[in-house]
Amino acid sequence: MTDTLEELMLNPVIRALFWGLVMVTAVMTVTAWTTWFERKFAGRMQSRMGPTLVGPAGLLQPLADAAKLLQKEDLIPDSADRFLFNLAPILTVGFALGVAAVVPFTPDILAADLDVGVLWLLALSGLMVFPTWLGSWASNNKYSLISAMRAVAQGISYEVPMVLAIMVPVIMTGTLSLSDIVADQVKNGWLIYRMPFTGFFAFLVFFLAGLAEANRIPFDIPEAESELVAGPTTEYTGMKFGLFYMAEYIHTLLSSAICAAVFFGGWDGPFAPGLHWMLAKSVLLFVFLTWVRWSFLRFRSDQLMDICWKYAVPATLALIPITALYTVWHGGAR
Amino acid sequence: MGYIDATFKTFGITLKNLFRKPTTIEYPAVRRERAERIRASFALVHDANGEEKCIGCKFCEWICPSQVISIEATPKRESPVTGKKRGYASDFTLNLQACIICELCIQVCPEDAIIMTREQEQPGFCREDLVLTMDKLYANEKKTLAWHTGAALMEMQNPQRGQEKPAAPAAATPAAAATAAPAPTEDKPA
Known part of the structure; x- marks a missing residue:
């Protein structure tokens, strides 16, 4: 039985289907409880308590939220483009989950070991601005449109430093495959401290760009609850709004997982299995991200x-030649 | 460098708060001690003889700034208890929906017949729940009553008044003394 199972898993299509299913389920579940964690964490930072009533310590709050969202009336504005309006939330979650495909949790737990994983990652996060634009264009609401313009401007601007920042690990390890980047770190040390120390700065820029891409505070100008109500999602109700919300959390979670893999050595670590290390690093980064958000x-x-074009882009443009020269000086990527 | 300092300071503040006990008081489970002079709902009270104190004088109806009180008074008749002729209210309605809790009706009442209750919660499932009919007002008598009756408030604001007229009928009623808090009555010179 196990033999046949292992043989089955060798089939790339079945392997991808299996891990894809596992990944999607896991990411969705974790996302749900991430909202609980964030609310609790934010509450404590503001000297409040966060959810306490649904289940022990409010742990069942995500289920209650989902039930509430599902019960909401599904409103579509009269002048909206129904097809695009309904398509946008699906696409946004789809693109966000697509990134999960290439995140290497361990050498085995990996939905698709793409040779161009980094490229896939950048492409999908670049596409993330499309559903936002699509949704607000289709809802035919001028405020949504204004905030969508902001979102797209921000998303496209931060795409540049993001691409440039991730080039530093690519140059240092000489590969575009995320799992090979981690494997290289297991062999030669994490990129965050490896000489010529450009990895650390690249991480900072990448992290910043990740925050901006996910439209999280302090980069939540498109959403800006206090000024624009909800930005691109103004016209969305119920689970469609829930999907946009979920996409934001998936994006945030996965960008911390990618940071952990690319800069913090992924599954590398003593004493415990690789998966534990990878998850612990991702969670720590996510906590840091939440900390930033509520600070x-x-x-x-x-x-x-200004931050994007005057600081992040020039900084990464300087990092790349330094890294490249150092790597060539020491006989190319190891 | 100011930016960097500020960044770390901000992180420090949120981190400090993270490990501090939340200031939240979980309301339905934990109830805070309310101020002594809290004003909530209203009650109409009986006197020591078990007779309705309200004489239907309509002072409260006239003074009410939001006009939420409406009274129907009966002509004067003999009291079954004391045998004296006095007025009665045949209907008394106080609509809490527009009440601004100004307490003027209590201050103006010559008989201390209307008193505020100290119970904080007064939710209702429909608007009718917030209209206090005469029955509800007399039922509220059994709740925790505030000390401030009309006489007690007058006493507090103008203590000499009691001295000039020691036999003021309003200040001497036993119900008022029972509900009165010690502070204002103790100030009264013996």
């Missing part, structure tokens, strides 16, 4: 663009 204020639109 800072929203940037102004021009400050946001």
Whole structure:
């Protein structure tokens, strides 16, 4: 039986289907309880308690939220483009989950070991602005449209430093496959501290760009609850809004997982199995991300663009030649 | 460098808060001690003889700024208890929906017939629940009553008044003394 199972798993299609299913289920479940964690964490940071009533310590709150969202009336504005309006939330979750395919949790737990994993990652996070634009264009609401313009401007701007930042690990390890990047770190040390120490700065920029891509505070200008109500999702109700919300969390979770894999050595670590290390690193990064979110204020639109074009892009442009020269000097990527 | 300092400071503040006990008081489970002079709902009270104190004078109806009180008074008739002729209210309605809890009706009442209750919660499932009919007002008598009756408030604001007229009928009623808090009555010179 096990033989046949192992043989089955060798078939790339079945392997991809199996791990895809596992990945989607796991990511969705974790996402649900991430919202609980974030609310609890944020509450404590603001000297509140967060959810306490549904289940022990409010642990069943995500289920209650989902039940509430499902019961909501499904409103579609009269002048909306129904097809695109319904398509946008599906696409946004689809693209967000697509990133999960290439995240290497361990050498085995990996839905698709793409040779161009980094490229796939960047492509999908670049596509993330499309559903936002699509949804707000289709809802035919001028405020949604204004915030979607902001979202797209922000998403496209931060795509540049993100691509440039992730080039540093690519140059240092000489591969575009995420699992090979981690394997290289297992052999030669994590990129966050490896000489010429450009990995650390690349991480900072990548992390910042990840925050901006996911439209999280302090980069939540498109959403800006206090000014724009909910930005691109103004016209969405019920589970369609829930899907946008979920996509944001999936994006955040996966960007911390990718940071953990690319800069913090992924599954590398003593004493415990690789999966534990990878998950622990991802969770720690996510906690840090949440900490950032609940500590800072929203940037102004021009400050946001300043940070991107005046600091992040030039910084990464300087990092790349330094890394490249150092790597060539030491006889190419190891 | 100011930016970097501020960044770390911000992280420090949120981290400090994270490990602090939340200031939240989980309301339905834990109830805070309310102020002594809290004003909530209203009650109409009986006197020591078990007779309705309200004489239907309509002072409260007239003074009410939001006009939520409406009273129907009966002509004067003999009291079955004391045998004296006095007025009665045949209907008394207080609509809490528009009540601003200003307490003027209590201050103006010559008989201390209307008193506020100290019970904080007064939710209802429909608007009718918030309209206090005469029955509900007399039922509220059994709740925790505030000390401030009309006489007690007058006493507090103008203590000399009691001195000039030691036999003021409003201040001497036993129900008022029972519900009165010690502070204002103790100030009264013996």
